[in-house]
Amino acid sequence: MLTATEWEVLALSVSIAGRAVLFALPLALITGWVMARTRFPGRTLLDAVLHSSLFLPPVVVGLVLILLFGNDGPIGEMLARFGIRLIFTANGAALAAGVMAFPLMLRACRQAIEAVDPRIEAVADSLGAGFWDRTFSITLPLAAPGLIAAAVIGFAAALGEFGAVITFAANIPGETQTLALAIYAALQQPGGEAVALRLAGISFGVAIVALLSSEALLAYGRRRSGQ
Amino acid sequence: MNRRTLISALCAFGVTTVSATAASAAPPATRATITVFAAASLTDALQAVGKAYTARTGVPVRFSFASSSLLARQIESGAKADMFVSADQVWMNHAQKAGRIDAGSRRTLLRGRLVLIAPADSRVAVRIAPRFPLAQALGANGRLAVGDPAYVPAGIYAQTALTRLGVWPSVQTRLARADNVRVALSYVARHEAPLGIVYETDARAERGVRIVGIFSEASHPAIDYPAALVRGASPVARGFAAYLQSPAAKATFRRYGFRTFG
Numbered sequence: 015m016l017t018a019t020e021w022e023v024l025a026l027s028v029s030i031a032g033r034a035v036l037f038a039l040p041l042a043l044i045t046g047w048v049m050a051r052t053r054f055p056g057r058t059l060l061d062a063v064l065h066s067s068l069f070l071p072p073v074v075v076g077l078v079l080i081l082l083f084g085n086d087g088p089i090g091e092m093l094a095r096f097g098i099r100l101i102f103t104a105n106g107a108a109l110a111a112g113v114m115a116f117p118l119m120l121r122a123c124r125q126a127i128e129a130v131d132p133r134i135e136a137v138a139d140s141l142g143a144g145f146w147d148r149t150f151s152i153t154l155p156l157a158a159p160g161l162i163a164a165a166v167i168g169f170a171a172a173l174g175e176f177g178a179v180i181t182f183a184a185n186i187p188g189e190t191q192t193l194a195l196a197i198y199a200a201l202q203q204p205g206g207e208a209v210a211l212r213l214a215g216i217s218f219g220v221a222i223v224a225l226l227s228s229e230a231l232l233a234y235g236r237r238r239s240g241q
Numbered sequence: 242m243n244r245r246t247l248i249s250a251l252c253a254f255g256v257t258t259v260s261a262t263a264a265s266a267a268p269p270a271t272r273a274t275i276t277v278f279a280a281a282s283l284t285d286a287l288q289a290v291g292k293a294y295t296a297r298t299g300v301p302v303r304f305s306f307a308s309s310s311l312l313a314r315q316i317e318s319g320a321k322a323d324m325f326v327s328a329d330q331v332w333m334n335h336a337q338k339a340g341r342i343d344a345g346s347r348r349t350l351l352r353g354r355l356v357l358i359a360p361a362d363s364r365v366a367v368r369i370a371p372r373f374p375l376a377q378a379l380g381a382n383g384r385l386a387v388g389d390p391a392y393v394p395a396g397i398y399a400q401t402a403l404t405r406l407g408v409w410p411s412v413q414t415r416l417a418r419a420d421n422v423r424v425a426l427s428y429v430a431r432h433e434a435p436l437g438i439v440y441e442t443d444a445r446a447e448r449g450v451r452i453v454g455i456f457s458e459a460s461h462p463a464i465d466y467p468a469a470l471v472r473g474a475s476p477v478a479r480g481f482a483a484y485l486q487s488p489a490a491k492a493t494f495r496r497y498g499f500r501t502f503g
Contacts, residue, residue: 085432101433102384102417184428185389185418198420202310202392204335 016216019187024216027173027192030104034112034172035165039119042164046123051132067178068117076181079110083182100182107183107190114178115171119164126160127153155239159232166228170221193217273477274301276321278312280328280466281421282353282395285446286497287326290490291481300477308421309333310392316341316471323478326350326468329394333467340472347469350485351499354441355398355456355464360432361449369406369454376411379435384417386428386437394464395422399438402460426450440464442498466499 016024045064049057067075083090083100093100100106130153138148154161176194183190185199197213200206279287284306291302305312305322313332316322317339325342327333336342359365367378379385388396396418403409417434419425422443429437430449437450444452470482484490491501 080431080433099382180420181424184424185391185420186416199389199391202308202389204310204331 020213020216022188023191023193023196023213024220026104026188027194027217028220030108030111030190030192031169031172033105033108034115034175035119035168037108038112038116038168038172039123039161039165042116042119042123042168043161046120046164047127049120049124050127064120065117067114072114072175072177073181075113076110076178079106079113079178079182083109102184102186102190104183104189107179107192108172110178110182111172111175111192112168114175115168118171119168122160122164122167123157126157126164129160130156158235162228162231162235166224169224173217173220173224193220273475274303275323275475275478275481276303276305277324277326277481278305278307278316278320278322278471279324279326280309280312280394281306281423282328282440282442283326283351283466286442286494286499289497290485290493293489293493294481294484297484298480300480302481309394322471323474324468324470324482326466328466329397330465330467331394333469336471337469343470343472343474346479346482347467348486349465349502350468351466351494351501353464353466353499354458355395355402355438355461356441356444357453357456358426358429358437358439358444358450359435359453360429361451363435363451365435365453367453369456372407375403375408375436376415379412379415383435384415384433385412386417386419386425386434386439388422388425388439389418389420390416391418393419393421395425395438395440398461398464401462402438402456405460440498445498 049061049064070078080101081087083093083106085091085094085101090100098105100109134156135148135152138152143151173192174194175192176198179190179192180195180198185191185195187196191199193213193216197210197217200209200213277287277291284304287304287306291304295301309327309329309332312322312325313327313336316325316336319341325333325336327336333342333347337344337347357367357369365378367373367375375385387399388394390396390400400409400413403412417425417428417437419428422439425434425437426439426443426447428434429439430447436453438456441452441455444450468482468485470478486503494501
């Protein structure tokens with residue numbers, strides 16, 4: 015049904031979007047918890063900074079990533095000492111996609127934490143559960159549906175991300191060429207519309223599968239918790 | 242107020258409204274502007290030429306700079322441009338086949354050269370020749386920055402040149418494929434790639450790179466920039482099209498590293 019090239023692009027896209035969620039979701043969870051549960055000066059400013067990839071043009075985000083993580087960038091230079099190279103690599107594409115998807119995951123995580131009744135946490139606290147015990151046995155399980163939603167929306171956004179990825183990671187088949195980039199490349203060629211539409215159909219299929227599996231995961235969670 | 246006054250007042254109101262509508266619908270004859278869709282690689286040079294033209298004639302020239310493929314598609318789907326300057330003949334042919342180009346006005350305006358570049362502080366030295374050691378010059382894990390050979394004209398020329406020189410197979414998996422030639426240029430200027438292939442004009446515009454070598458014209462198809470008026474272009478656009486061929490405009494183009502004809 016799919017050609018070998020299409021399979022390769024599909025597998026690479028899923029892998030890059032998956033890696034993007036893997037590194038961005040824990041950060042979104044931590045910052046979401048901070049935003050939901052703490053009050054401190056400069057909180058609104060921090061919130062705006064965390065959402066910056068939502069309102070900055072994606073190519074600007076890509077450029078900022080080059081300035082930070084490129085060979086001349088402060089973080090890039092540090093990583094190079096450990097032999098880690100991000101620019102023009104699949105991990106770099108995941109970084110760019112993850113940064114772009116981060117604000118959406120952050121919002122979902124924050125709302126999921128906010129929806130957990132602090133009084134239940136207080137009860138656990140009064141019964142002698144420490145911070146970590148309370149977090150892992152009360153807060154996170156109760157927030158799980160929202161966190162799954164955060165993962166799915168982050169995966170979908172990372173899958174479709176284009177501007178930041180092509181700027182930071184370039185369009186390298188087999189390394190950084192995701193579905194979104196392959197669609198763009200096809201559209202640049204005369205008569206490439208048919209190829210682009212096929213690839214768009216594949217993206218749509220992946221999104222449906224991701225959505226259905228998140229629904230299944232939620233249903234499983236509900237059965238287990240007996241709700 | 243008697244009835245007659247009322248009717249004449251209404252008529253006057255109606256006439257004013259209609260004439261106001263008519264005036265706003267008519268093209269503002271005194272404030273004619275020229276809209277030029279041009280390949281991104283012409284940005285600096287054409288802006289300078291456009292400014293000189295406006296200073297001379299008082300007619301403002303607006304530019305939309307983007308990839309030739311995008312511009313050709315926009316013109317094909319009816320974008321209101323007066324003139325199209327493409328970075329290759331392929332996309333001009335595309336727009337012409339779609340019936341949107343005034344074929345009689347089509348001229349090859351400029352010609353470019355393809356160069357191999359390195360960061361300005363790089364000490365790499367290679368001579369472009371058949372089977373020259375390009376892959377070795379990239380080092381262990383360096384990439385060659387090029388416009389994507391799948392669709393960016395500068396990348397397509399680079400692929401052809403490297404293929405004819407017999408070095409394409411050794412570097413085709415080591416490309417940093419950029420979305421346009423200026424991104425490839427910035428990869429080299431920022432040391433993300435040790436070498437790159439861009440137009441001479443791009444290399445001259447960026448202080449962060451130096452030209453390592455120039456590809457001979459025999460190694461790739463001519464890098465031509467065709468220009469043409471779009472069908473239904475405003476009459477003032479003809480003046481600008483003629484100005485592009487004038488000695489003053491040609492001198493400006495040459496200053497930016499293009500070669501001109503005649």
